[in-house]
Amino acid sequence: xxERFTPPRRDELDEDGKDLYDQITLGPRGTSKQYFQLIxxxxxxxxxxxxxxLSPEIGSGxxxxxxxxxxxxxLPPRLREAVILxxxxxxxxxxxxxxxxxIALDCNLAQDEIDQIAHGATDNFEPxxxxxxxxxxxxxxxxxxxxxxxxxxxxxYDQPLIFEVIVLIGYYRLLADVMxxxxxx
Numbered sequence: 001x002x003e004r005f006t007p008p009r010r011d012e013l014d015e016d017g018k019d020l021y022d023q024i025t026l027g028p029r030g031t032s033k034q035y036f037q038l039i040x041x042x043x044x045x046x047x048x049x050x051x052x053x054l055s056p057e058i059g060s061g062x063x064x065x066x067x068x069x070x071x072x073x074x075l076p077p078r079l080r081e082a083v084i085l086x087x088x089x090x091x092x093x094x095x096x097x098x099x100x101x102x103i104a105l106d107c108n109l110a111q112d113e114i115d116q117i118a119h120g121a122t123d124n125f126e127p128x129x130x131x132x133x134x135x136x137x138x139x140x141x142x143x144x145x146x147x148x149x150x151x152x153x154x155x156x157y158d159q160p161l162i163f164e165v166i167v168l169i170g171y172y173r174l175l176a177d178v179m180x181x182x183x184x185x
Contacts, residue, residue, distance in 0.1 A: 005182035007050025010043040016056035023063060024049050028071045035102040047095045048175045051182055062174075069168050074161055077107035082129055083165065084172050085109075085117045086136040093176035094185045128156050132165065139169050 010021050024030055024045060030038055037046055044050050052059030073080060081104035088096040101114050116124065122133040131152040138145045145153070145166075153162050178184070 003183075005051065005184055007040070007044035007046075008053050013053060014056075017053050020053060020056040020059050020063065021045065023060065024052070027063075028067055029063070032071075033106070036099045047099065047184060048179055051178050051184060062171075065167070065171055066175075069164070069171060073164050073168070075164055075168065078104075078109055079129060079132060080168065081107045081109060082113070082117060082125075083132050083136060083168055085114060086122065086133050087169055087172040087176065089118050089120060090136060090140050091173055091176035091180065093172075093179055095179055096172060096176055131156065135165060136169050139166070140173070 008017065010018060013021060025039060029049075038049065040046055045053065048062075052062055069080070075083075081100055084100045085097065085104060087093070088100060097118060101118075104114050105111065113125070116122065117133075122130065125133070131149065134149050135145055135153065138149055150162075153165070157165065
């Protein structure tokens, strides 16, 4: 079977691709603490970032959304990373589980909590995190959250933050779908 995806090297990109490559590698994603090797030895990019270069216009939009969620969102980092790990577990996204497992450690999730999330054991967490896991599960299973879950979310968050949570889940599910479809690990 043919390999589904080979990330382009920087010298193979047109000007729009090189601009996006530079936004990824020279912006917050590339200059903040690194949890995985972003730029590979052949100058291609790891994970979803190499795939974003396939369509610089769409990739730029994804990069902006991801940057807003990771570097500008209001959801506390510990909760954000737990949600991302739940999405990774539900979608069997190996790259996201590995990369965000490392980030989660720096955001005050313990290794045993990360392992519990990876194995679907999400009942032993504080109520705020449990409702976030329920939100992930309902969006995966139903494409929406029911009235009870939404009411629980409102106990912790205003509507703008609920919007952020739903977009966070959708964004990382989208990345997981891209990486799973292109067999990017």
